Amino acid sequence: MPTNVAPHDIASSRWRVPFAGRLLIALAILTSQLVLTPGPSARAEGTLEGTIVDQDSGAILPARIYVSNAAGEFFHVTARQPGQAIPYSVRRSAASLEIHTTVSATRFQAALPAGEYQLVAEHGKEYYPATHRFSVQDDAVAELRIPLRRWINMPQRGWYSGETHSHRSVRETPTLQLAEDLHVSFPLTAWVTDTQQSPAAASKVRDPLPAAELVEIDETHVFWPINTEYELFTVRGQAHTLGAFFVLNHRTPLQLSAPPVSPIAELARQQGAFLELDKHNWPWSMMIVPRMKVDLFELTNNHVWRTEFLFKDWYPAYVAEFMQVDMRDGGFTERGWLEFGFRTYYALLNCGLRMKPTAGTASGVHPVPLGFGRVYVQLGDRFGYDSWCQGLLAGHSFVTTGPMLMTEVARLDDHHVRITGSLESDSLPTLLEVIINGSVAQSLSPEITRTPTGACHVPVDLTVPCEGSVWVAVRAWSTATEGRQRFAHSAPVHLPLNDQPVRPTRAERDYLVKRVADELERNRDFLPAEALAEYQQSLEFYRALPAR
Secondary structure, three states: OOOEEOOOOOOOOOOOOOHHHHHHHHHHHHOOOOOOOOOOOOOOOEEEEEEEEEOOOOOEOOEEEEEEEOOOOEEOOEEOOOOOEEEEEEEOOOOOEEEEEEEOOOOEEEEEOOEEEEEEEEOOOOEOOEEEEEEEOOOOEEEEEEEEOEOOOOHHHOEEEEEEEEOOOOOOHHHHHHHHOOOEEEEOOEEEEEOOOOHHHHOOOOOOOOOOOOEEEEOOEEEOOOEEEEEEEEEOOEEEEEEEEEEEOOOOOOOOOOOOOHHHHHHHHHOOOEEEEOOOOOOOHHHHHHHHOOOEEEEEOOOOOOOOOOOOOOOHHHOOHHHOOOEEOOEEOHHHHHHHHHHHHHHHHHOOOOOEEEEOOOEOOEOOOOOOOEEEEEOOOOOOHHHHHHHHHHOOEEEEOOOEEEEEEEEEEOOEEEEEEEEEEOOEEEEEEEEEOOEEEEEEOOOOEEOOOOOEEEEEEEEEEOOOOEEEEEEEEEEOOOOOEEEEEEOOEEEOEOOEOOOOOHHHHHHHHHHHHHHHHHOOOOOOHHHHHHHHHHHHHHHOOOOO
C-alpha cells in the first residue's frame, strides 16, 4: 500500500557547524535503510496502475516517480512483484525536499484517495522528464502508460556517467543505478566521525562490509562496494569540526584514524584507491589537498540539489573578495556557491595541484536523487570499470547537473588555443565560457539549433589567445523549465610551454596561506603534534609558491 507522506522537518534552513555535522550524522544513520518513518496511511478509494516505457522501443523502464496532489502532498507507489520500489523522503525546509519512489522495470501501483494528481517520471539525465495529470475516482482504476523520450544517447558517443559520493545502501544500489542510468557509483560502506576511531572499528554504517568485488549490475552498470568516508566532528571527545574526505576503490577495511592524514593517503595508494576532497570549504580542506595529493575535487557537490538551494550560510566567511562571489544577506546564492567552488578549484590548479573534477550528491542523506550531479567519462566504444576509473583520473571528463559538454582543447601555437566540440541540452543554454588559468578568457551567448530529438545543440569552435603555460576548461550554463540554473564544466586540459609551471595569482596564494594558517592556530589546542605538523607543511607549500 502507498503511504501519504508528511515528512518531518529534519533541520531548519540555517545550519551551523559543528551542529550541522552532528545533524547529518544522525540523519544518515536514520536513513541508512532509505525509508524514513512515514506519516499515517491515506484512505484508499481508488487505484493507480501504470508503467514507464521507452517511447521508441516500448520497453518498460526503471524510473524515479513523483506523485502529488494539488495540496502538495506526496504519495509513494509500490512495485508489482518481483519488482522493487524504493521510497525516498527527505525534507530540510518547506521548499527543500525530495519525495519520490524509485521503481524497477515493472508495473507500479498505488491506492489513492479520490482526487486530482500529477505524476512526474524521470530516467536519468538523457531522457526528457514526463509530467502527466490524472484523476482517481472511487473504486476505479486509473491506468497510465507513460512514455519517456530520449534526447541524447551518451554511451553511443563513448561517454559513461558516474558519481563518487553516495550514501545509498549496497542492496538498493542496483535498482537505483538502473533507474538513474548511472553507469558507475561508489557507495560509502564505511564512515567515521571521531578522530580517535578508525572506520574498520567504529563505522557509522550499520550494514556489514561487502566483499571487495566489483558488482556488475549489467554490462554497462557497475559499482565498487568498498569505499570510506572520514568526516570528523569530534576530537578527544569534544565537538570540533575538521572536515571530510573519501577513500574510494580500496580493498580492505581501513584501520587508521585521522589526523594525521598522510599515512591514510599512503595506505590508500597501496590498495589502488583514489582520494576525493569532499567540500572545498570544510575547515581543513586546503591543508589536506597538498598533504594527501588528493585526486578528485567535487565541482558539483552535495549542496547542489534538484530541489531548492538551502545552504546559504555554510562558511561564507571563507569567501575572498577577489573571488567576486554572488552573496545576499550575508550568505550564498546558489550561483554564488557554485562560483565559490569554481574559484577555489582554479586557485588549487594554479598551484600545480592537478585534481580532476567529479560529482557527488550524498543521496541517502540529502534531499537529492542519486546522480543528480554526475561526471561523464569518455571511453570510446567499449565500457569497462577499470578504464572508466583511469579516464576519470586522467580528466577525460566533464561534470554536469544537466547539459552535456563534449569538447576538445589543443594548442595551435605559443599564443593560441582552439576549443572544438559541442554543447547539447534539454533546457535552454544561456552562456558558454572558456576558462584559462582561472579567468574567463571568452564568454558568449550560444547560437542554438535543434537536434532531431528537439534538444538544443550548440557547436563549439573557438580560437582563444593565451600566453605561456596554461590550463584550459570550458563551462556552460542553461536554464531549466522551472527557472533553475544547470551547468556543465569540463576537466582542465594542461598545456605547458617551455616546461614553465602555471602560477597562482598573489591573491590566490595569500588566500590559501591564510586559510591554512588560521586553521593551524585554531587546532593548536586540539590536535597532536604530528597532525599540526601537516598543517605546517601545507602552509610552507603555499608560502613557497611564486605568485604572478
